[in-house]
Amino acid sequence: MSEILVGIGEFRVSKGGILKTVGLGSCIGIALYDPAIKVGGLAHVMLPQSTNGTKRSAKYADHAVEMMVEALERMGSDRRKVIAKIAGGAQIFKHMTMDMLRIGERNAEAIKSILKDYGIRIVSEDIGGSEGRTVYFFTSDGRMLVKYSKGGELWI
Amino acid sequence: MVGWFRFWIYRVFWGVIDLRSIEDMGEVELDALKELGNIGVGKAATSLSQMLGKMVEMSVPKAIVVRIQDLHKVIDVEEIVAGVVTGLDDVENGQAGFLYITFPEHSSRKLVEILLGDGSDEEMADSTLMEIGNILSSAFCDATAEMLGITLIPTPPNFGRDFAIAVIDIIISQLAEKSDYVVVFETKLEESEDELEILVILIPNERFVNYIFQMLEMVE
Numbered sequence: 001m002s003e004i005l006v007g008i009g010e011f012r013v014s015k016g017g018i019l020k021t022v023g024l025g026s027c028i029g030i031a032l033y034d035p036a037i038k039v040g041g042l043a044h045v046m047l048p049q050s051t052n053g054t055k056r057s058a059k060y061a062d063h064a065v066e067m068m069v070e071a072l073e074r075m076g077s078d079r080r081k082v083i084a085k086i087a088g089g090a091q092i093f094k095h096m097t098m099d100m101l102r103i104g105e106r107n108a109e110a111i112k113s114i115l116k117d118y119g120i121r122i123v124s125e126d127i128g129g130s131e132g133r134t135v136y137f138f139t140s141d142g143r144m145l146v147k148y149s150k151g152g153e154l155w156i
Numbered sequence: 157m158v159g160w161f162r163f164w165i166y167r168v169f170w171g172v173i174d175l176r177s178i179e180d181m182g183e184v185e186l187d188a189l190k191e192l193g194n195i196g197v198g199k200a201a202t203s204l205s206q207m208l209g210k211m212v213e214m215s216v217p218k219a220i221v222v223r224i225q226d227l228h229k230v231i232d233v234e235e236i237v238a239g240v241v242t243g244l245d246d247v248e249n250g251q252a253g254f255l256y257i258t259f260p261e262h263s264s265r266k267l268v269e270i271l272l273g274d275g276s277d278e279e280m281a282d283s284t285l286m287e288i289g290n291i292l293s294s295a296f297c298d299a300t301a302e303m304l305g306i307t308l309i310p311t312p313p314n315f316g317r318d319f320a321i322a323v324i325d326i327i328i329s330q331l332a333e334k335s336d337y338v339v340v341f342e343t344k345l346e347e348s349e350d351e352l353e354i355l356v357i358l359i360p361n362e363r364f365v366n367y368i369f370q371m372l373e374m375v376e
Binding site for chain 1: 224225226227228233234236241282314315316318319320321322323324325326328329332333336
C-alpha cells in the first residue's frame with residue numbers, strides 16, 4: 001500500500017492509507033483516529049502553542065489538532081469518537097543548554113492539555129528518550145508503528 | 157550615492173523598518189549567499205589542510221533555499237548522520253542564526269580515520285567531528301566578516317548522532333515562529349582518493365537575511 005508522507009509542520013488525513021512522518025527529534029507526531037469510520041490523520045508538529053494572530057499552520061500543535069479535527073469531520077467523522085496517539089519529544093543533543101532542556105517533553109505536556117481541551121483521549125504514547133523516531137500510522141486499523149533511529153521498533 | 161543614503165536610513169531606523177525575510181530574496185541575494193558559502197568552504201579547506209597536514213579540497217557548494225516542509229525533498233532526512241550545530245552570534249546585535257553541519261555515517265567514520273588514524277574510540281571520534289564542525293563554522297564566520305563586514309562568533313558546538321532532521325528539529329522549531337526557510341549548502345571534501353560528503357545547512361534568522369540585503373544595498 002502506498003505511504004503518504006507528512007512533512008515537517010504539516011498534516012495529512014486519509015481513509016485506509018498509511019501516513020508516515022520521518023525524523024521526529026524534539027518534534028511530536030500526533031495521530032487522530034475515528035475507529036467508527038476508520039479515518040485518521042497525522043501531524044508533525046514543531047511548536048506547542050501558536051501566539052495570538054499567527055497564520056494558521058500545522059507547525060503549531062493547537063492549530064494542527066484543530067485543522068485535523070475539521071478535516072476528519074469533513075470526511076464524516078464525529079469528533080466525540082476521535083482518539084489520539086502521540087510519539088516523539090526526544091532529546092538528541094548530548095550537551096544541552098538550559099533553555100533547550102526537555103523541550104520535547106514540554107511539547108508533549110502542552111499537546112496533552114490541548115487534546116484534553118478537545119475531549120480527545122490519548123490511547124497510547126511514546127514520548128521522550130534520546131533517539132529520533134519515524135512514525136507510520138495505519139488508518140485502516142489505527143495502529144501506529146514507531147521506528148527508532150538506532151534500529152528498534154515499537155507498536156503503540 | 158542613493159545606495160549609501162538608503163543604507164544610512166536603515167542604520168538610523170534599524171528596528172523600525174520591517175525586517176525582510178528570506179522569502180523576499182531574489183536571484184541577486186541568492187547569488188550573494190552562494191558566494192558566502194563559497195568563500196566559507198574555501199577557508200575551511202585551507203584550515204582543514206593545515207590541521208591534517210595534507211592537501212584537502214572542497215567543492216564549490218550549491219546553495220538551495222528550502223521551505224522546512226519540503227526539506228525531505230532536498231536532503232535525505234532519514235539518513236543517520238553525525239551532526240554538529242553551532243550558533244552564530246553577532247557581537248553587536250545578538251544571535252543571527254545557526255549553522256548545522258552533517259556528515260553521513262560513512263563520511264564521518266572516514267574523516268575520523270584520516271584525522272586520528274583510528275576511529276574506534278567513540279568519544280574521541282565525537283569530539284573530532286565537533287572540532288571539524290568548529291573549523292567549518294569559524295570559516296563561515298570569517299567569510300561573513302570578509303564579505304558582509306559583520307563579525308559573527310560561533311558558539312561552542314552541540315553534537316548528535318541521529319536522523320539528519322531529528323538532530324536539528326529542536327533548533328528549527330525555535331526559529332519556526334519567524335521563518336519557514338533554511339539554506340542548504342552541499343559540498344564534497346576531497347582528500348587524495350577519498351571523497352567525503354558534507355552537508356552544511358544555514359538556518360538564518362531575519363537578522364542574517366538583512367545582512368545580505370544591506371550589503372547589496374551598499375554596493376548598489
